[in-house]
Amino acid sequence: xxxxxxxxxxxxxxxxxxxxxxxxxxxxxxxxxxxxxxxxxxxxxxxxxxxxxxxxxxxxxxxxxxxxxxxxxxxxxxxxxxxxxxxxxxxxxxxxxxxxxxxxxxxxxxxxxxxxxxxxxxxxxxxxxxxxxxxxxxxxxxxxxxxxxxxxxxxxxxxxxxxxxxxxxxxxxxxxxxxxxxxxxxxxxxxxxxxxxxxxxxxxxxxxxxxxxxxxxxxxxxxxxxxxxxxxxxxxxxxxxxxxxxxxxxxxxxxxxxxxxx
Amino acid sequence: xxxxxxxxxxxxxxxxxxxxxxxxxxxxxxxxxxxxxxxxxxxxxxxxxxxxxxxxxxxxxxxxxxxxxxxxxxxxxxxxxxxxxxxxxxxxxxxxxxxxxxxxxxxxxxxxxxxxxxxxxxxxxxxxxxxxxxxxxxxxxxxxxxxxxxxxxxxxxxxxxxxxxxxxxxxxxxxxxxxxxxxxxxxxxxxxxxxxxxxxxxxxxxxxxxxxxxxxxxxxxxxxxxxxxxxxxxxxxxxxxxxxxxxxxxxxxxxxxxx
Numbered sequence: 001x002x003x004x005x006x007x008x009x010x011x012x013x014x015x016x017x018x019x020x021x022x023x024x025x026x027x028x029x030x031x032x033x034x035x036x037x038x039x040x041x042x043x044x045x046x047x048x049x050x051x052x053x054x055x056x057x058x059x060x061x062x063x064x065x066x067x068x069x070x071x072x073x074x075x076x077x078x079x080x081x082x083x084x085x086x087x088x089x090x091x092x093x094x095x096x097x098x099x100x101x102x103x104x105x106x107x108x109x110x111x112x113x114x115x116x117x118x119x120x121x122x123x124x125x126x127x128x129x130x131x132x133x134x135x136x137x138x139x140x141x142x143x144x145x146x147x148x149x150x151x152x153x154x155x156x157x158x159x160x161x162x163x164x165x166x167x168x169x170x171x172x173x174x175x176x177x178x179x180x181x182x183x184x185x186x187x188x189x190x191x192x193x194x195x196x197x198x199x200x201x202x203x204x205x206x207x208x209x210x211x212x213x214x215x216x217x218x219x220x221x222x223x224x225x226x227x228x229x230x231x232x233x234x235x236x237x238x239x240x241x242x243x244x245x246x247x248x249x250x251x252x253x254x255x256x257x258x259x260x261x262x
Numbered sequence: 263x264x265x266x267x268x269x270x271x272x273x274x275x276x277x278x279x280x281x282x283x284x285x286x287x288x289x290x291x292x293x294x295x296x297x298x299x300x301x302x303x304x305x306x307x308x309x310x311x312x313x314x315x316x317x318x319x320x321x322x323x324x325x326x327x328x329x330x331x332x333x334x335x336x337x338x339x340x341x342x343x344x345x346x347x348x349x350x351x352x353x354x355x356x357x358x359x360x361x362x363x364x365x366x367x368x369x370x371x372x373x374x375x376x377x378x379x380x381x382x383x384x385x386x387x388x389x390x391x392x393x394x395x396x397x398x399x400x401x402x403x404x405x406x407x408x409x410x411x412x413x414x415x416x417x418x419x420x421x422x423x424x425x426x427x428x429x430x431x432x433x434x435x436x437x438x439x440x441x442x443x444x445x446x447x448x449x450x451x452x453x454x455x456x457x458x459x460x461x462x463x464x465x466x467x468x469x470x471x472x473x474x475x476x477x478x479x480x481x482x483x484x485x486x487x488x489x490x491x492x493x494x495x496x497x498x499x500x501x502x503x504x505x506x507x508x509x510x511x512x513x514x515x516x517x518x519x520x521x
Contacts, residue, residue: 163347167343167367167418
């Protein structure tokens with residue numbers, strides 16, 4: 001969506017900016033006039049100072065970017081693995097009824113379970129190291145990507161597939177050049193939802209057991225009453241979540257401009 | 263020299279479908295038809311007379327339950343490049359623009375780019391889509407989508423062109439334009455054509471033979487020879503008294519109650 005009309009911001013964009021500004025001003029004013037207990041709700045200035053400190057000195061002896069990279073690595077690692085495994089399995093699921101009959105009961109059962117409920121089991125089986133986190137993120141993303149790929153593959157119009165055979169395409173070409181591109185809108189939507197879930201999940205997993213990562217940082221900082229650090233952690237998690245979402249939106253706008261249009 | 267399509271032979275073809283409750287429906291029964299090379303045959307008949315089923319069997323999308331279908335003397339077993347299909351609901355690649363939709367077939371078959379590029383450009387001009395080369399299907403009108411479908415099929419120089427109510431969803435004026443465009447395209451490359459329509463006037467105007475089918479189970483009631491000289495112009499054909507007489511005869515058969 002474009003926030004500008006004829007070079008000027010439209011009024012709804014103005015409303016959004018004003019709303020955010022009002023909240024920050026209210027927070028600043030409340031702190032300034034002593035309405036907020038600074039130990040429980042730190043003033044904006046304290047948060048800013050803490051951010052500068054974090055960037056300069058890191059957290060608990062580790063540089064800040066290491067905490068961010070640790071979380072990103074876990075989320076993206078599990079996510080990429082899930083794409084590599086989930087897209088082929090989803091495609092098979094969407095084309096082979098026997099395979100679908102065997103696998104669907106398990107997928108249908110697993111899908112509504114909040115992945116957080118599985119964290120203890122995964123720690124029990126895979127330990128508190130990287131493997132349990134990667135495995136949990138993989139499973140979560142895998143479910144969404146597989147099911148969306150299957151439904152995307154099934155949504156490709158039958159006549160388009162038949163027309164492709166009439167144009168002389170081989171079975172493999174029909175699959176790679178017609179069915180997969182036709183399923184791409186739903187595959188990418190699955191990825192976008194899965195990415196958001198992975199990011200939420202990695203922080204949750206780090207809250208429970210980790211030595212590094214944004215989730216670990218906010219958990220640890222809370223224990224030591226370093227509340228400004230907690231707010232910064234939350235802020236970074238939010239900004240990265242928005243950026244990942246924006247990345248997928250941009251991918252969709254660029255590659256899938258044709259979707260949903262006749 | 264104009265390349266000429268192959269003869270289509272439909273011999274004793276029947277098609278039964280088994281429904282989900284295990285009952286059987288006979289879509290078409292005992293169909294015998296012959297379309298000479300480069301001739302146009304139209305099929306008219308009430309909805310559900312199995313004319314689309316017949317077309318899908320010729321395309322190789324479905325197998326006959328009995329009988330056989332021959333193209334140039336060879337039995338049809340699967341979809342193939344020798345038969346181009348134009349659907350009523352355009353089956354276009356929504357992620358490819360006009361140029362790439364037409365180029366897709368040759369490209370997938372490994373034709374060199376310098377060979378198919380000029381051909382694509384020629385067909386874009388032939389169907390009147392110049393200026394829209396880089397538009398996507400969703401940016402095209404119904405008539406333009408059908409032009410694109412026809413170009414995409416003709417670039418493969420099929421022996422047989424299968425058209426399933428291709429102009430049925432278009433407004434009257436666009437439909438006339440498309441009919442004349444189709445006849446004009448046939449002067450260059452002359453495939454045999456199997457054309458399904460609801461529109462009796464369209465059938466007469468385009469065809470050498472018009473075949474009337476009955477309601478389910480679909481059977482051939484009668485086949486009419488259409489005498490008009492080619493090239494044809496709609497205004498000339500529609501004005502002739504033979505046209506009115508044929509139209510009346512065919513319409514009365516189409517609307518005849520079953521039994």
